Each structure stands twice: as structure tokens, then as C-alpha cells.
Amino acid sequence: VSKSPGEFHLIERLLKRLGPGRCATLGPGDDCAILPPAHARQLLTIDSMVEDVHFKLGWGTPEALGARALTVNLSDIAAMGGKPTVCVVNLSVRDGLGVRFFDRMYQGLASAAAHAEVEVVGGNVTHASALAITIALLGEVRGAALRRDAARPGDTIYVTGTLGDAAAGLRILSRQLRAPAAPRKFLVDRFLQPTARVQAGLRLARIKPAPAAIDLSDGLWQDLGHILKRSGAGAEIDAGALPLSAAYRAAVGDDPSLALGGGEDYELLFCLRHAAPAPALTRRLGVRVSRVGRITSSGAAVLLDDRGAVLLDARGSAPGGASPLTGWDQLRSRLVG
Numbered sequence: 001v002s003k004s005p006g007e008f009h010l011i012e013r014l015l016k017r018l019g020p021g022r023c024a025t026l027g028p029g030d031d032c033a034i035l036p037p038a039h040a041r042q043l044l045t046i047d048s049m050v051e052d053v054h055f056k057l058g059w060g061t062p063e064a065l066g067a068r069a070l071t072v073n074l075s076d077i078a079a080m081g082g083k084p085t086v087c088v089v090n091l092s093v094r095d096g097l098g099v100r101f102f103d104r105m106y107q108g109l110a111s112a113a114a115h116a117e118v119e120v121v122g123g124n125v126t127h128a129s130a131l132a133i134t135i136a137l138l139g140e141v142r143g144a145a146l147r148r149d150a151a152r153p154g155d156t157i158y159v160t161g162t163l164g165d166a167a168a169g170l171r172i173l174s175r176q177l178r179a180p181a182a183p184r185k186f187l188v189d190r191f192l193q194p195t196a197r198v199q200a201g202l203r204l205a206r207i208k209p210a211p212a213a214i215d216l217s218d219g220l221w222q223d224l225g226h227i228l229k230r231s232g233a234g235a236e237i238d239a240g241a242l243p244l245s246a247a248y249r250a251a252v253g254d255d256p257s258l259a260l261g262g263g264e265d266y267e268l269l270f271c272l273r274h275a276a277p278a279p280a281l282t283r284r285l286g287v288r289v290s291r292v293g294r295i296t297s298s299g300a301a302v303l304l305d306d307r308g309a310v311l312l313d314a315r316g317s318a319p320g321g322a323s324p325l326t327g328w329d330q331l332r333s334r335l336v337g
């Protein structure tokens with residue numbers, strides 16, 4: 001299918017927003033971008049955001065949408081301890097959206113890219129039945145990468161930031177949860193405008209031995225599961241240690257199920273061989289760090305209350321219950337009753 005004059009026009013307009021190149025030898029405008037030879041190992045990741053699957057247009061601004069499409073990719077580079085460098089963007093455009101919308105979306109993307117020192121070296125616009133933005137991002141890692149398979153029994157488990165805010169924000173946006181104005185804004189912004197912990201990831205990568213790490217895109221319980229599977233280990237998580245924001249407590253209360261099972265926080269979970277006090281790590285990483293548990297040799301994850309009793313076992317079965325955990329909704333029903 002050939003591109004319509006409108007699509008060429010759109011590409012030209014969007015390319016103008018990207019500014020002059022720095023890292024690329026040849027940026028947008030040719031068939032490919034040309035990159036100089038790499039001096040470090042390269043990381044490569046890709047992620048898509050599709051209308052009515054990952055977002056609804058009415059939820060936020062086009063700028064926030066453009067920025068978020070980059071942030072979710074930045075978070076994957078952060079989770080490997082890398083520095084993001086260049087990206088390419090594919091935009092699927094549907095009928096009914098004007099050039100002004102895409103100008104604003106690219107403005108948000110360009111600002112986020114500038115802030116992260118990422119260069120947008122190329123892109124493609126295609127016509128489709130749904131609006132979607134896909135970004136492939138390169139990064140480089142100079143030290144040891146933060147891998148999911150590096151956790152060992154005895155490691156201490158930490159997370160950055162607070163958990164469950166984005167999940168609460170998403171539920172507010174989709175009218176499943178109500179909250180007073182101030183916490184509402186905080187939680188909704190945490191969903192619409194997440195922060196990737198790139199600096200924290202880079203600083204983690206200087207710790208020896210290299211910590212196991214993952215970014216929390218699907219929720220702590222699921223993402224921790226990826227580390228445990230890859231590392232062949234188990235874990236104990238202390239329910240009372242999960243960091244909850246004041247806004248989360250105001251909207252949800254002390255129920256930690258969204259913090260455990262809700263995704264899209266884009267915080268980092270990491271495992272240290274040599275435990276350090278959370279305040280010292282907070283200073284070192286430049287972001288709040290909380291100690292939430294430890295890696296065990298059991299091959300399973302369990303959630304413990306403050307007296308060490310099991311609230312939830314590896315398969316998501318609460319004591320007395322038997323059905324397996326398949327998603328946060330069941331986790332929530334397990335925890336909330």
C-alpha cells in the first residue's frame with residue numbers, strides 16, 4: 001500500500017520536531033539511519049502502545065502519550081543497567097485524528113527523548129485501523145548488565161519508589177476506583193506519566209557482584225516470578241515492607257494487593273548479595289529504595305505477614321485456599337477476601 005500525500009506530509013512535520021542528530025552519523029531522512037561503531041555492548045528493546053489496549057485517548061494529553069511510549073522502553077534499558085542512546089519510532093495512524101494531535105504527541109516524545117539524551121534517528125508512519133506507537137530503543141552497557149538470572153539464595157530484595165500507584169491511577173481513570181482530588185491527581189499522573197529509573201539502573205550497575213534486576217511493568221509478584229524462574233530460586237516478600245505512597249493509602253487503604261499485583265509502575269526490583277541499609281541505597285541511587293524481602297533456595301515465592309505467617313504461596317494459594325494465581329485480580333481477591 002503506497003503512502004498517501006497526507007502521510008508523507010506527516011512524516012516531514014514530525015521529522016522537523018526531532019532536531020539535529022548527535023549520535024547518529026545519518027539520522028532521519030534516508031532509508032536507514034547510520035550509527036557509528038559501538039564502543040560498548042548494545043542493548044535493544046521494543047515496546048508498543050495501542051489505543052484501547054494500553055490507553056484511551058480521553059485519559060491524558062497527546063504529549064503524555066508520546067512521552068510514555070519512550071518511557072516504557074527507557075525502563076527496560078534501566079532494568080539492564082544501561083544508558084539509552086537512539087531509537088526509531090513507528091506510528092500507526094487511524095482516521096479521525098488531525099495533524100495537531102500528532103504534533104503534540106511528537107512534542108511530548110521529543111521532550112522525553114531530550115531529557116533522556118536519546119536521539120530519535122528514524123521513523124515510519126503507516127495507516128492502520130487503530131492508533132499505535134511503537135518504539136525500538138538502543139542502549140549501551142559498559143559494566144556488567146543487570147540480568148534476571150543473577151539472583152542467589154541469601155540475596156536481599158529491594159524496590160525503588162512506591163508500588164501500586166499506577167494501577168490505582170488506571171482504576172481511577174477507568175472509574176473502578178474513586179479518590180479525593182489530590183491523591184487522584186498523583187495516582188493518575190503515575191499511570192499517565194511514569195518515570196523510568198535510568199540513573200538508578202546505571203548506579204546499580206556499578207555494584208559488584210552485578211545485582212539481578214527487572215523493571216516492574218507487570219506488577220511485583222509477576223515480575224519477581226521472572227527473576228525466580230530465570231535464577232532457579234525462591235523468595236520471601238514481607239507484605240508490611242511494600243512501599244505504599246500516601247496517595248495510595250488515601251485511595252486504596254492498607255490493602256497491598258495493587259502494590260503486589262498491579263503493573264505499570266516502571267520502578268526497579270533488584271537483588272543484592274551484600275545487603276545495605278535502605279537509606280544508604282536511597283542516597284546512592286538517588287531514588288527512594290525499600291527492602292522488601294530475600295531470595296531463598298525454595299524455588300517458590302511466598303508472601304509473609306509481619307509475624308512471618310504465609311499470606312500467599314508460590315501458586316497464589318492462600319492458606320486454606322487451593323486455586324492457582326493467574327493474575328492480579330485473583331491475587332486481589334485472595335488478599336482482600
Ligand SMILES: [Mg+2]
Binds near residue numbers: 075076079214215217
Ligand atoms: Mg521489562
